[in-house]
Amino acid sequence: MVLNPVISKLTGKLVVLASASPRRLEILTNVGLRFEVVPSWFKETLDKALFKTPQDYAVETARQKALEVATRMPYKHLKTPDIVIGADTVVAVDGQILEKPSDKQDAYRMLSSLSGKEHSVFTGVAIVLCQDQEDKEVDYKVVDFYEETKVKFADLSEDMLWEYINSGEPMDKAGGYGIQALGGMLVEYVHGDFLNVVGFPLNHFCKTLDTIYNSPPASPDHKSQWEDLGETWPLVNSLSKCAENGELEPSDSGNCGASDAASVSGASASASWVQEQNVVGPESALASTCGCNREEFPHKIVDLMDGFKASKALFAACKLNVFDVLSVSADLSPKEVAERVKASEEGSARLLDACVSLGLLERRTRDDGDHVYSNTEEASRFLVADSPLSLHGYILHCNDLVWPLFSHLESAVREGTNQYERAFGKKSEDLFQDAYYKKEEVKLRFMNAMHSIAKVSVKDLATAFDLSMFKTACDVGGCTGAMAYEFTQIYPEMSVTVFDLPQVIAMSDRFQPKDQNDRVTFVAGDFFKDPLPKAELYILARILHDWSLEKVHQLLDKLSKECNPGCHVLLAETLLDEGKPKVSRAQLQCLNMLVQTEGRERTSDHYRDILLSSGFHLLRVHYTGNLLDAMFCIKT
Numbered sequence: 087m088v089l090n091p092v093i094s095k096l097t098g099k100l101v102v103l104a105s106a107s108p109r110r111l112e113i114l115t116n117v118g119l120r121f122e123v124v125p126s127w128f129k130e131t132l133d134k135a136l137f138k139t140p141q142d143y144a145v146e147t148a149r150q151k152a153l154e155v156a157t158r159m160p161y162k163h164l165k166t167p168d169i170v171i172g173a174d175t176v177v178a179v180d181g182q183i184l185e186k187p188s189d190k191q192d193a194y195r196m197l198s199s200l201s202g203k204e205h206s207v208f209t210g211v212a213i214v215l216c217q218d219q220e221d222k223e224v225d226y227k228v229v230d231f232y233e234e235t236k237v238k239f240a241d242l243s244e245d246m247l248w249e250y251i252n253s254g255e256p257m258d259k260a261g262g263y264g265i266q267a268l269g270g271m272l273v274e275y276v277h278g279d280f281l282n283v284v285g286f287p288l289n290h291f292c293k294t295l296d297t298i299y300n301s302p303p304a305s306p307d308h309k310s311q312w313e314d315l316g317e318t319w320p321l322v323n324s325l326s327k328c329a330e331n332g333e334l335e336p337s338d339s340g341n342c343g344a345s346d347a348a349s350v351s352g353a354s355a356s357a358s359w360v361q362e363q364n365v366v367g368p369e370s371a372l373a374s375t376c377g378c379n380r381e382e383f384p385h386k387i388v389d390l391m392d393g394f395k396a397s398k399a400l401f402a403a404c405k406l407n408v409f410d411v412l413s414v415s416a417d418l419s420p421k422e423v424a425e426r427v428k429a430s431e432e433g434s435a436r437l438l439d440a441c442v443s444l445g446l447l448e449r450r451t452r453d454d455g456d457h458v459y460s461n462t463e464e465a466s467r468f469l470v471a472d473s474p475l476s477l478h479g480y481i482l483h484c485n486d487l488v489w490p491l492f493s494h495l496e497s498a499v500r501e502g503t504n505q506y507e508r509a510f511g512k513k514s515e516d517l518f519q520d521a522y523y524k525k526e527e528v529k530l531r532f533m534n535a536m537h538s539i540a541k542v543s544v545k546d547l548a549t550a551f552d553l554s555m556f557k558t559a560c561d562v563g564g565c566t567g568a569m570a571y572e573f574t575q576i577y578p579e580m581s582v583t584v585f586d587l588p589q590v591i592a593m594s595d596r597f598q599p600k601d602q603n604d605r606v607t608f609v610a611g612d613f614f615k616d617p618l619p620k621a622e623l624y625i626l627a628r629i630l631h632d633w634s635l636e637k638v639h640q641l642l643d644k645l646s647k648e649c650n651p652g653c654h655v656l657l658a659e660t661l662l663d664e665g666k667p668k669v670s671r672a673q674l675q676c677l678n679m680l681v682q683t684e685g686r687e688r689t690s691d692h693y694r695d696i697l698l699s700s701g702f703h704l705l706r707v708h709y710t711g712n713l714l715d716a717m718f719c720i721k722t
């Protein structure tokens with residue numbers, strides 16, 4: 087097995103780790119694997135008594151975790167992963183399976199049962215291989231295995247046990263210890279793979295990948311529509327034969343002969359798919375000449391083609407207050423929803439079902455056979471208009487302003503300018519005065535949008551760096567004060583002045599939180615013309631991206647003149663840096679700035695240069711993973 091080529095086989099594939107364990111994440115990141123983390127919702131509640139061995143239990147739990155994520159992603163995340171990796175680690179001693187302790191007493195019970203004895207650590211791993219099918223159903227194959235490592239603990243005194251328990255380390259770890267940290271001091275010896283005890287048997291995992299991707303095709307003259315998959319699926323082919331011969335049980339963690347080979351089993355009627363791979367039929371012969379075969383079907387492109395329909399379904403449901411109606415009474419039929427939102431029953435029924443398919447609503451069948459609909463947890467939190475973290479305001483802004491502008495994207499690309507004139511019949515010389523603030527209702531909608539998006543993104547921004555040394559801050563272009571309030575909540579010593587245009591400050595009253603404090607104050611002015619309030623820290627969130635380079639320099643030069651050396655600036659923008667998480671979101675946001683503004687999103691390197699020329703030094707960059715990245719700067 088050559089390590090790097092094994093990992094590099096996964097390049098370009100959507101690999102998902104169905105585990106939130108930071109230890110597994112670190113082990114896989116360290117070998118250069120690029121993957122997304124989608125923690126499994128599968129509860130570790132399988133009845134242990136039903137399993138012959140602890141390893142069977144660990145493997146089945148790993149399978150269920152991985153399958154839960156693999157089956158959730160296509161409809162919740164609207165994308166099908168190529169591979170989902172699930173893992174479950176258990177400790178076994180005296181025929182007992184030990185998982186994570188529920189409290190300190192449980193940790194004590196576990197650790198004292200390990201004292202002075204050898205025990206086994208089993209990690210079950212499941213690799214789910216996902217395959218989009220022609221009929222839009224996804225097929226799943228599971229390759230699973232386990233690894234056992236023997237560990238011996240020293241005799242542990244009561245003092246030692248309690249000191250370790252009180253360190254807090256045992257609580258989220260199988261068997262109540264972490265070998266890679268303080269728990270390592272309890273261990274006399276380890277026989278086997280150390281990383282398996284940490285939580286992930288890397289070596290066995292790589293060998294299994296190697297077997298999946300690098301073993302020679304099962305039959306050299308196997309030529310069919312599956313030819314392209316010959317390299318990818320040989321293990322599936324050969325092991326499916328084992329299954330056909332009755333040598334493998336589903337979820338059997340043993341194997342077909344060799345002692346450390348992985349087992350494979352299909353989920354959701356996948357056996358037929360496994361068998362189909364060996365069929366050479368007229369249909370497959372035709373596939374290469376007429377149209378594309380099922381493997382070539384461009385799912386990603388078709389999903390993108392449908393993307394606007396999904397967005398518009400969300401926008402329409404928000405605009406019609408579907409989520410608000412369902413937050414007042416759950417379990418409503420299409421007729422009941424239609425009456426409440428004043429829409430047709432037929433149209434409402436279709437919209438409700440579309441929202442179910444997008445993971446925004448839940449549907450169940452009543453005793454009388456009718457379908458009824460309720461909000462998902464996520465919809466209750468983020469789509470109901472008066473929920474504290476509602477995105478309703480931003481979604482209406484997207485529907486009423488961004489959507490019409492985006493429909494002229496090709497003109498924006500040709501001309502390199504915003505599309506107000508085409509979309510709304512008016513040219514916008516000054517974005518705020520001519521577009522956002524021309525009419526009261528549009529201004530309110532814009533402020534609502536800024537308010538809602540600020541609330542979901544500000545916490546990560548405010549905690550990106552330790553800002554506790556600042557007693558005074560000025561949120562330049564701080565709009566409704568949503569960010570300012572959050573900063574004062576997180577930093578109880580900090581006072582924040584919100585500086586914004588007079589027509590915005592005049593309406594800021596409407597957005598004040600119930601628990602408002604007197605450390606947030608509002609000052610009206612124009613940041614290009616008027617002096618800024620004095621502060622130790624200036625916050626500029628989503629300000630620079632609105633403006634041309636010339637205006638950005640103008641604003642930063644002015645700020646630089648008004649503040650003293652040592653003064654800090656916190657910039658929040660959506661950075662275009664390659665390699666950061668969700669860079670496509672930033673790229674799309676940059677198109678958004680093209681159709682809407684005279685500005686653009688930029689890279690942190692670009693900001694570094696811009697800042698330098700105005701006398702600021704970019705100290706640190708933090709990718710929050712949400713909408714706004716953070717840059718911490720100082721006036722030199």
Ligand SMILES: C[S@@+](CC[C@H](N)C(=O)[O-])C[C@H]1O[C@@H](n2cnc3c(N)ncnc32)[C@H](O)[C@@H]1O
Pocket residue numbers: 518536537539540562563564565566569585586587590611612613614626627628629632
């Ligand atoms: C994109 S919004 C960002 C709001 C807020 N910082 C946030 O991130 O949620 C830009 C803000 O800059 C304000 N703004 C625009 N031009 C301004 C000017 N010349 N002087 C003061 N504020 C201005 C707008 O009113 C608006 O509140």
